[in-house]
Amino acid sequence: MSLPDINGHSIQVLPKDAPKDFAALLSSPPRPAMTLRQQPPSPKLPSGVETEVTDYVTAKHFDSAYNDDGGVLTKPGGKGKGKALIDTPIDDTPDEYEPVEYARLPDDDSDEEELHDRLPAHSPTSPVLLTPASPSVNGSSGGAFIQPRQQQLHVKTTSATLSDLATMFPETPVTAIEDVLRRVGESHREEAVDALIKLERERQGSSSTAKSPFDDPDKSNAASSSSRANARQPASPTSPTPSSPSSPSSPRVRFHESTQPTSPGGITAASYNSAAKGIRILAGKFPDMDRAALATVLASYDNNVEEAEKAIREEKMVDATRPRISEDGASQNAAVYLAMNPPGPQEDGLAVLSSFFPNIKVSWLEGVLDSTYGNVPAAAQLVSVYEEERLRGSLPRHGQNGKNVSAYLANREKKDKKEGSKWKLWKKDDKAAKRASVPPPFTSRNDSDKGKYAPLGGAPSPSQASPPQAPPIPPNPEVRAQAIENLSAMFPDASSDSIGVVLDSVNGRVDQALEILLRNQTEEEQRQGTYGSSVYLFDNVSSRVMSIPTISLHDFEARRQVILAELMSAATDVGFFTLSNHGISQQDIAAAFELSRAFFALDDEVKAKTALNGKNAGWEKNTQVRPSTGTADQKESMQLQFARMEGLWPADEDVDGFQARATKFMHQVQELSVRVMECFAEGLGLSLDTFTVGTVDTEGAGDPQNVLRLLHYHSVEGKSFGPNFWRAGAHADFDILTMLFQRDGEGGLEVCPGRVVVDDYGMGAAWLPVEARSDRIVCNIGDQLMRWSDDRLKSTYHRVRLPVGDEPRGDRYSIAFFNQARGGVIIQGPGKKYPAITGAQFIADALARNRMQSAAVAERARLVDAEQVATEVHFVPAHLKAAA
Numbered sequence: 001m002s003l004p005d006i007n008g009h010s011i012q013v014l015p016k017d018a019p020k021d022f023a024a025l026l027s028s029p030p031r032p033a034m035t036l037r038q039q040p041p042s043p044k045l046p047s048g049v050e051t052e053v054t055d056y057v058t059a060k061h062f063d064s065a066y067n068d069d070g071g072v073l074t075k076p077g078g079k080g081k082g083k084a085l086i087d088t089p090i091d092d093t094p095d096e097y098e099p100v101e102y103a104r105l106p107d108d109d110s111d112e113e114e115l116h117d118r119l120p121a122h123s124p125t126s127p128v129l130l131t132p133a134s135p136s137v138n139g140s141s142g143g144a145f146i147q148p149r150q151q152q153l154h155v156k157t158t159s160a161t162l163s164d165l166a167t168m169f170p171e172t173p174v175t176a177i178e179d180v181l182r183r184v185g186e187s188h189r190e191e192a193v194d195a196l197i198k199l200e201r202e203r204q205g206s207s208s209t210a211k212s213p214f215d216d217p218d219k220s221n222a223a224s225s226s227s228r229a230n231a232r233q234p235a236s237p238t239s240p241t242p243s244s245p246s247s248p249s250s251p252r253v254r255f256h257e258s259t260q261p262t263s264p265g266g267i268t269a270a271s272y273n274s275a276a277k278g279i280r281i282l283a284g285k286f287p288d289m290d291r292a293a294l295a296t297v298l299a300s301y302d303n304n305v306e307e308a309e310k311a312i313r314e315e316k317m318v319d320a321t322r323p324r325i326s327e328d329g330a331s332q333n334a335a336v337y338l339a340m341n342p343p344g345p346q347e348d349g350l351a352v353l354s355s356f357f358p359n360i361k362v363s364w365l366e367g368v369l370d371s372t373y374g375n376v377p378a379a380a381q382l383v384s385v386y387e388e389e390r391l392r393g394s395l396p397r398h399g400q401n402g403k404n405v406s407a408y409l410a411n412r413e414k415k416d417k418k419e420g421s422k423w424k425l426w427k428k429d430d431k432a433a434k435r436a437s438v439p440p441p442f443t444s445r446n447d448s449d450k451g452k453y454a455p456l457g458g459a460p461s462p463s464q465a466s467p468p469q470a471p472p473i474p475p476n477p478e479v480r481a482q483a484i485e486n487l488s489a490m491f492p493d494a495s496s497d498s499i500g501v502v503l504d505s506v507n508g509r510v511d512q513a514l515e516i517l518l519r520n521q522t523e524e525e526q527r528q529g530t531y532g533s534s535v536y537l538f539d540n541v542s543s544r545v546m547s548i549p550t551i552s553l554h555d556f557e558a559r560r561q562v563i564l565a566e567l568m569s570a571a572t573d574v575g576f577f578t579l580s581n582h583g584i585s586q587q588d589i590a591a592a593f594e595l596s597r598a599f600f601a602l603d604d605e606v607k608a609k610t611a612l613n614g615k616n617a618g619w620e621k622n623t624q625v626r627p628s629t630g631t632a633d634q635k636e637s638m639q640l641q642f643a644r645m646e647g648l649w650p651a652d653e654d655v656d657g658f659q660a661r662a663t664k665f666m667h668q669v670q671e672l673s674v675r676v677m678e679c680f681a682e683g684l685g686l687s688l689d690t691f692t693v694g695t696v697d698t699e700g701a702g703d704p705q706n707v708l709r710l711l712h713y714h715s716v717e718g719k720s721f722g723p724n725f726w727r728a729g730a731h732a733d734f735d736i737l738t739m740l741f742q743r744d745g746e747g748g749l750e751v752c753p754g755r756v757v758v759d760d761y762g763m764g765a766a767w768l769p770v771e772a773r774s775d776r777i778v779c780n781i782g783d784q785l786m787r788w789s790d791d792r793l794k795s796t797y798h799r800v801r802l803p804v805g806d807e808p809r810g811d812r813y814s815i816a817f818f819n820q821a822r823g824g825v826i827i828q829g830p831g832k833k834y835p836a837i838t839g840a841q842f843i844a845d846a847l848a849r850n851r852m853q854s855a856a857v858a859e860r861a862r863l864v865d866a867e868q869v870a871t872e873v874h875f876v877p878a879h880l881k882a883a884a
């Protein structure tokens with residue numbers, strides 16, 4: 001028995017680095033830099049020393065980003081601290097993880113069918129309507145601005161034993177408990193308790209002295225047994241240490257919380273555990289509620305489970321009207337939830353997984369878990385993807401499991417014995433053996449196509465070249481052939497052999513192969529000087545070839561119906577298009593850019609006179625963190641509105657006539673926007689002025705939100721960046737319609753189609769460049785219009801990448817105008833696919849989702865190599881730090 005294919009793609013066993021990939025995929029589109037690049041070894045870490053990053057400046061950093069907008073972490077009506085564990089909606093990337101082949105499914109499930117102890121009942125969905133506190137700021141385009149404020153966010157794991165011990169030793173840092181557990185072994189609870197008592201005594205005894213063993217990792221290590229050689233604090237003087245957090249050259253990663261004061265302010269077990277544990281308790285009581293919502297509610301009640309439960313019941317936070325993809329609420333967020341709260345070493349992974357997927361056979365779950373080497377979050381991701389596909393109707397339904405896992409396992413074990421371990425279960429001990437049988441990390445560099453179709457990311461590092469390697473698992477030849485045929489149609493210049501090489505190099509994952517081929521093609525075009533002359537977009541779901549159309553607005557009135565049809569087609573298909581002959585003169589555009597240049601040329605202190613005000617107006621620099629990347633955009637921007645600009649217009653003595661010049665341009669773009677928005681209204685069968693009334697309010701009477709954003713991306717001359725840095729990280733705009741002005745040759749904007757519904761975070765794998773031309777206006781649909789059109793018009797992810805290769809590395813300027821729904825306007829599509837929502841609430845929800853996604857990024861940071869974090873994550877800039 002094998003699983004049906006998804007989208008005709010090959011079915012593969014997940015590679016052994018799946019957890020890392022999984023975490024990356026949770027939060028960002030699978031770029032080769034993230035997913036394919038071989039990790040460099042960490043030369044600075046002394047060998048034999050296990051380093052673990054348990055708490056991060058990054059996490060704090062994200063938290064500070066959350067809190068600028070009165071979002072979900074704030075206690076209702078109060079100024080409660082954001083310290084919750086955040087959950088996040090599932091990243092809907094159906095192509096990223098295909099279900100694994102369950103190599104060892106039993107031929108029949110009769111044993112399972114005989115088992116009848118039922119897991120907790122799981123009723124049909126009653127999804128939650130999340131209503132975070134009202135927003136006060138937004139970035140219009142899917143990012144949160146950091147405020148110069150730092151709070152602690154703890155994204156943590158927990159386990160039965162750990163939480164148990166943590167409850168017993170509430171003053172002991174959790175990492176110390178983890179350490180002890182690791183030392184004494186997972187199953188020796190008594191010993192652990194003894195050790196902890198001893199440690200606690202020591203700690204208390206030494207509290208009168210300068211430091212406790214927890215405070216000083218070296219001392220702590222010395223005080224414990226030799227097995228503590230695996231201390232998680234790197235000893236190398238060259239490695240980053242918390243003792244020099246302010247040194248500009250040292251990455252400000254905090255390696256181990258035991259190096260932090262334990263109390264007050266230190267992470268005690270109580271705070272460590274309460275969130276994660278609380279969510280689990282609530283999840284048990286409200287199995288149909290999404291975990292993100294539970295986390296939110298719990299956080300708003302300071303992790304008081306009873307109060308949160310009461311609130312959920314009394315406030316009837318369950319709204320059955322909201323549609324969702326997943327029919328069982330549990331599966332939708334299981335993967336992300338579990339990534340944030342992986343089961344502890346003492347917990348039965350299969351039981352945990354089953355509780356999240358009560359509608360799926362345990363045997364099948366077990367197979368998936370097996371394929372991820374017992375990594376529950378990664379397994380959950382695979383299962384979720386499978387579930388999503390099934391619910392979309394493309395896959396058959398799996399039988400309900402409804403079975404008791406332990407009974408199932410006991411039964412299975414018996415059967416194993418009988419059948420000579422034919423169905424041997426995954427056990428922790430098997431891990432090493434399994435690892436050894438993982439296929440080698442592929443590289444096509446040794447293949448005949450060497451150099452031409454090599455996966456990105458360079459040669460494998462020595463550390464990855466050495467592990468014992470078994471032969472790769474052969475892909476299903478039919479599926480492989482079909483995939484090659486599809487890809488060949490898209491890349492007629494590439495031979496099918498070379499496509500095969502690429503496909504194999506990514507274990508048959510078509511989306512990744514697509515990205516590599518695309519990148520190769522782009523590079524080839526760059527070499528030949530034809531880059532940008534052809535723009536292809538590949539819908540990553542259907543593999544259709546798409547392009548970003550250019551729509552000419554000449555003779556607008558006479559040609560209105562033709563233009564309307566073209567606009568609707570472009571917006572339905574790609575969500576991006578460019579406008580030519582749009583009526584705004586080149587002189588006016590050049591003047592707007594000149595105004596922008598003059599403003600950004602001012603000293604920061606001058607610009608800071610009109611700093612961002614919390615209402616999306618004013619100047620910011622290097623503060624917009626995109627949840628998809630976790631790094632701040634490498635840019636500065638000035639947001640201008642029609643109202644609420646008191647004290648925010650740059651003074652005439654700084655930039656002559658700034659307000660008058662900017663306002664003139666804003667009115668021009670607004671007017672053009674109205675024409676386009678009217679077409680969309682008509683095309684959708686709504687009254688002509690729907691979006692005009694919905695957005696335009698140049699007098700500022702009814703909570704207008706439209707924003708002109710002047711953008712200045714810094715010159716990167718002579719600078720180099722880690723792979724996770726962007727001029728603008730991937731995001732979808734929140735608004736109705738964005739109009740973007742670029743300057744000739746200042747490229748970098750890339751678009752990624754493939755989003756299915758407005759409230760997912762799905763990002764495809766193919767990113768295509770948008771040519772930078774000053775005579776064309778780049779337009780894109782934003783989330784509000786996607787929802788207002790019942791998902792007919794697509795709000796597409798886009799990003800601005802840093803220059804590569806020979807591309808110009810100087811400053812880049814662009815100007816974006818966001819037509820955004822007024823605060824009080826009601827957004828609802830003609831087909832009422834989604835409940836009515838106000839413009840303000842829409843932004844509040846979008847910001848809440850951003851925060852959740854950021855939390856997933858934080859978790860990714862927790863999982864990746866510390867060195868990588870240090871190079872990838874951009875911390876709070878100095879000028880903000882000083883203000884903090």
Ligand SMILES: O=C(O)CCC(=O)C(=O)O
Nearest residue numbers: 141711728749800814816
């Ligand atoms: O500068 C660009 O090309 C894109 C800017 C953008 O997407 C945004 O600000 O939302």
Ligand SMILES: [Fe+2]
Nearest residue numbers: 141732733798
């Ligand atoms: Fe944008």
